[in-house]
Amino acid sequence: MSVLIVGSIALDTVQTPVETHPDLLGGSASYASVAASFFAPVKLVGVVGTDFPKKFIRLFKRRGIDLAGLQIAEGRTFRWSGVYEWDFNTRRTLSTELNVFEKFTPTLPRDYRDAPFVMLANIHPNLQHHVLDQVRRPKFILCDTMDLWINTAKAELLALLPRVDALCLNDSEARHLTGETSLIKAGRALLALGPRYAIIKKGEHGALLFCDDDFFSAPAYPLEDIHDPTGAGDCFAGALIGTVARAGRATPAVLRRAVINGSVVASFDVESFSLNRLIQLKPRDIARRQAEFVRLSRFQPG
């Protein structure tokens, strides 16, 4: 079953201590859509400017992504640039130009409104609300967010959470939103805000999945060489909802597998700039890394 993904599409300039790359394909919906496309058909909703390179349109199409919801607006595409410190743990935004994204209203094509699986990638909570106002009884809604909205649109974000099935955020965001230092307490506190599932991404420490009657701790893939962490969280969430869509239903067991697939795809994402590694990815690469996740986490108790 197909996944509707709504979020940002950007041209990124990314600096690491080693390299700088300008005008990369970026944005939460770009990463999430390509990641989800390995597991289920994707319908993308976003906006780009008239300067958006055709090669990126072709990239989406090669992944079978439905672009009926992609708006091409007069003007320049949303641009972001940032720099990573040598350990990749801290990222500093150098500049943000909203451009056509400033007036973006996510209007869904008619045949998108029945999408059974919906991912609200990281955009302003009001836009996420607007998407939910248009869809008809989806089976499962996943919402991502970021510190910026916790700081500037907390009321709108809190109003959104009872409307979604799952909330996905990183450890610092989970602590920030709940005021809890312990991630276990933070996870429980997130559930109290409305969603049935809460997923806390912990970077090199893996991810935690919370629901009322289940708790899952997923390991991280042991990466020694990270080239560009941009989009890892979006890839995680995209592969997660793609896996749920492929299963056709959200159960704790499906969500566990989805968290692992999120970790698998995110682990590939960071091996290269932009989506460069992901567009090379074969199903057998994913299967091999899934098997590695099994190997690195299994034990015989006693």
Next chain:
Amino acid sequence: MSVLIVGSIALDTVQTPVETHPDLLGGSASYASVAASFFAPVKLVGVVGTDFPKKFIRLFKRRGIDLAGLQIAEGRTFRWSGVYEWDFNTRRTLSTELNVFEKFTPTLPRDYRDAPFVMLANIHPNLQHHVLDQVRRPKFILCDTMDLWINTAKAELLALLPRVDALCLNDSEARHLTGETSLIKAGRALLALGPRYAIIKKGEHGALLFCDDDFFSAPAYPLEDIHDPTGAGDCFAGALIGTVARAGRATPAVLRRAVINGSVVASFDVESFSLNRLIQLKPRDIARRQAEFVRLSRFQPG
């Protein structure tokens, strides 16, 4: 098979934001011995003063711990006091009185020298060397350490590492000793220093086990209420070597199980001050939590 454990025995005064408890049984060897005793017979080597409460001697004896190596020296027992911040993530030492520990020389009783499994709990590396100078070809030697020795006795610690089979330390110590920010790189760098196995404890993020041909990522038990984290690392290492001793040999599969048992016992330790929870522990409590570790980490890939 039995485990020889050498380390400190202390009387601790522990402050948390909620409570203060004076004159608790503490010290690396106390925690490690009681933790190991759930899995294998333990021979303890340490020193206490003439003020050491008889009730703590009885506590060790009730756990079946061989005290032939316990020295009782004229003077006061080693004392430590510290305070935890409200989130338990930072600990500040308020005072340290070495007392009889200042002149401690770990001399092994004759029948301890053939111990097949040896744990060098956290004490000065020179004392750890001195223990190894006395033992005869043990099957497996586990070494713990701390930031203090990395700062003040690094050469002695580095000389020790090729003499041991496994090194166990926490994430900040691993980064400090290797100069690597990535824990994956740090783990590999620890192996290059000599031991066959390196175990990095990550607190609420679980633990990582490295060896040349294996990597294991263990989850943490999802604790919501921590009462006193003192000794958690020592309990982890004690249960770990106890498990290896019970198996009678160190293989990657045994080490994985040992890391889980370390996490299990450490998770009980922090539920109460000192060894108060551990001395209540029944084999069925351990078995139940081992099963919970299985539940919280399993998934069906696909």
